[in-house]
Amino acid sequence: MKANTRIHLMRAMCALLAALGCSxxxxxxxxxxxxxxxxxxxxxxxxxxxxxxxxxxxxxxxxxxxxxxxxxxxxxxxxxxxxxxxxxxxxxxxxxxxxxxxxxxxxxxxxxxxxxxxxxxxxxxxxxxxxxxxxxxxxxxxxxxxxxxxxxxxxxxxxxxxxxxxxxxxxxxxxxxxxxxxxxxxxxxxxxxxxxxxxxxxxxxxxxxxxxxxxxxxxxxxxxxxxxxxxxxxxxxxxxxxxxxxxxxxxxxxxxxxxxxxxxxxxxxxxxxxxxxxxxxxxxxxxxxxxLPFDEFEINAGLSGAWGNSGTPGQGLFLDVVPDSQLLWMSWFTYGPAPDGAIARVASPFNEWWVALGPYSGASAEMTLIEATGGVFNDTVDVTEQNVGSFTITFSSCTEAEMNYNFDGGPSGVIALERLSPDELCAVLIE
The missing domain is CATH 2.120.10.30 (TolB, C-terminal domain)
Incomplete structure (x- = not known):
């Protein structure tokens, strides 16, 4: 039985049996x-x-x-x-x-x-x-x-x-x-x-x-x-x-x-x-x-793919779920501030790219955001990696999620996410 169906049945039962303590x-x-x-x-x-x-x-x-x-x-x-x-x-x-x-x-x-x-x-x-x-x-x-x-x-x-x-x-x-x-x-x-x-x-x-x-x-x-x-x-x-x-x-x-x-x-x-x-x-x-009644949706391999927010085009996340080790890998491509009205474009200093890897449980994964610096395009030069903040992603369904980000000494907030790549597996796995 799907998790969503369990929640709806529970609410229906409570509507019928509230007088008997279904609360x-x-x-x-x-x-x-x-x-x-x-x-x-x-x-x-x-x-x-x-x-x-x-x-x-x-x-x-x-x-x-x-x-x-x-x-x-x-x-x-x-x-x-x-x-x-x-x-x-x-x-x-x-x-x-x-x-x-x-x-x-x-x-x-x-x-x-x-x-x-x-x-x-x-x-x-x-x-x-x-x-x-x-x-x-x-x-x-x-x-x-x-x-x-x-x-x-x-x-x-x-x-x-x-x-x-x-x-x-x-x-x-x-x-x-x-x-x-x-x-x-x-x-x-x-x-x-x-x-x-x-x-x-x-x-x-x-x-x-x-x-x-x-x-x-x-x-x-x-x-x-x-x-x-x-x-x-x-x-x-x-x-x-x-x-x-x-x-x-x-x-x-x-x-x-x-x-x-x-x-x-x-x-x-x-x-x-x-x-x-x-x-x-x-x-x-x-x-x-x-x-609150909490949807028991659980992360599964079918969530791997591209995610983003339709209100902020040209940026988003790629996710890869590794069920055997209960890990979620994420790469987040977005834009930093472009000074003097310059336009951010590929390979410009205004692009931002962070990665994260962390364990997941239930519907959520908590990870550390990592920034790599010092790299050169198509070059073998070593890069420096440093932790720059924390990142939590919580899924409510196969097509919707919410990410909470908190940069050390910088901004924090919440972004609503939707699946951008087709869902060919997730819906099958939660049956």
């Missing part, structure tokens, strides 16, 4: 840590979890960002920001882009925790950084969405059409934005052309943020005390929480979740991380980790 098949809700945070959650490509604090007006707090490691270790990441921190995301350079609702500001926070204001907007709340490193922000007071270009230029791209204090935002299955209203239960699709259309109704109202992962949207139902799962057709299903205010751990549909607001997902698609709470004046609030 244990979907996983558990646990308290991972305690932190002074109630705004939004984002997870960096390396798994670090960043929490913005909305705070309490009575205490004049909500000016800090907390970092939580996957094992629950908590530390202060940034402080002295404006009050009422909400949405956040990580850009291609590894900076945390953080919204300050209380001061109508958007910050860029470098890996050392130093913050710089990059824009001023009317009631910013939710935020997402797309693959082009453009920042998109929902504006509650303006009932609109704005784009911040890498150069800092702000452009309003959508307004009205049902947007009513838009809160959470993420890029969805079709490349459009999916936005959750705070004032009512509306969830809307916003195309890149700015056209707003109704998508779903989330029960309870007063909803928080949204994240798209593993083919589903997960919405923080703040006043409903639940996390909702929404499929790509707009069908809404309770995924975690009983609807009762509380913070009791347990199976997804038996645990209680107090006013969830922020929500993010781990890079491997295994967990949701949720923050919120009824008492914003509390010294700390629980950080909840919720298991």
């Amino acid at each position: 244990t098949l979907l996983g558990d809700v646990i308290t991972l840590a305690q932190a002074r945070a109630s705004g939004d959650v984002t997870v960096a490509p390396n798994g670090d979890i960043f929490l913005g604090d909305f705070g309490s007006p009575a205490l004049a707090n909500g000016t800090t960002v907390v970092k939580v490691l996957p094992d629950g270790t908590t530390s202060l990441f940034a402080q002295g920001l404006s009050r009422a921190l909400e949405g956040n995301d990580v850009d291609a350079l590894g900076n945390l882009i953080q919204v300050g609702f209380g001061s109508n500001t958007v910050f860029s926070i470098d890996p050392a925790g130093n913050a710089t204001v990059i824009a001023n907007l009317d009631g910013p709340v939710g935020i997402v950084v797309d693959e082009g490193n453009q920042i998109f922000v929902t504006m509650c007071r303006a009932d609109a969405i704005a784009r911040i270009d890498p150069g800092g230029v702000v452009t309003q791209i959508a307004s009205g059409g049902g947007l009513d204090c838009p809160n959470g935002i993420d890029v969805g299955h079709d490349g459009a934005f999916y936005v959750v209203n705070n004032i009512n239960g509306g969830m809307y699709r916003v195309g890149r052309d700015g056209v707003v259309s109704f998508f779903a109704t989330i029960p309870g109202g007063g909803n928080g943020h949204v994240v798209y992962v593993n083919g589903f949207y997960y919405v923080a139902g703040r006043l409903a005390h639940r996390i909702y799962q929404v499929d790509t057709a707009g069908n809404v299903t309770p995924y975690a929480g009983t609807g009762v205010d509380g913070n009791t751990d347990g199976p997804n549909l038996q645990a209680t979740i107090s006013r969830p607001n922020g929500i993010g997902a781990s890079p491997d698609g295994r967990y949701l991380y949720v923050i919120g709470g009824s008492n914003f004046s509390a010294p700390t609030l629980p950080v909840r980790r919720i298991d």
